[in-house]
Amino acid sequence: MSKAFTKEDAEGGVEPLPDRAISPHPNLVTAEGLRLIERTLAALERERSEAQTADEPDLLARINRDLRYWLARRASAEPMPAPQDRGKVHFGSSVTIVRSDGRRQTWRIVGEDEADPKQGSLSYVSPLARALLGRGLGDEVRVAGSAAEIIHIE
Numbered sequence: 001m002s003k004a005f006t007k008e009d010a011e012g013g014v015e016p017l018p019d020r021a022i023s024p025h026p027n028l029v030t031a032e033g034l035r036l037i038e039r040t041l042a043a044l045e046r047e048r049s050e051a052q053t054a055d056e057p058d059l060l061a062r063i064n065r066d067l068r069y070w071l072a073r074r075a076s077a078e079p080m081p082a083p084q085d086r087g088k089v090h091f092g093s094s095v096t097i098v099r100s101d102g103r104r105q106t107w108r109i110v111g112e113d114e115a116d117p118k119q120g121s122l123s124y125v126s127p128l129a130r131a132l133l134g135r136g137l138g139d140e141v142r143v144a145g146s147a148a149e150i151i152h153i154e
Helices: 031-054 057-076 126-131
Strands: 094-099 103-111 122-123 140-141 144-151
Touching: 031 126, 094 140, 103 126, 122 126, 122 144
Parallel strands: 103 122
Antiparallel strands: 094 103, 094 144, 140 144
């Protein structure tokens, strides 16, 4: 490969990748979120060992960048207890809503790193989660110009 297409510094090593952005919000996590961080760190440590053995400097740079991110996230993690009050929406709650167009959706309010809307979990800093937090059964919330009613909290 031509040197024009590699990211090498003046001494022939690979330049470190810029760090991944870290959210300015508190790093609230559920128990599952904390386990996710630990599993991710363990997997990255294995990958780093394999990349070192295979002498893959570009891959190693990416893994080291990801390790820095996840180590910072573990260090800043604030584990939150599971919600006990089912009368209001809290961090960690599962909430079922009915939208004004009739769609029923269930969301679990979680930390930023464990949020996966396709799997039914929302970051607590998302607009919908912020609208739901602190609300109770039968309350109506408005997000992006449409209304939704809270019909179940667990």
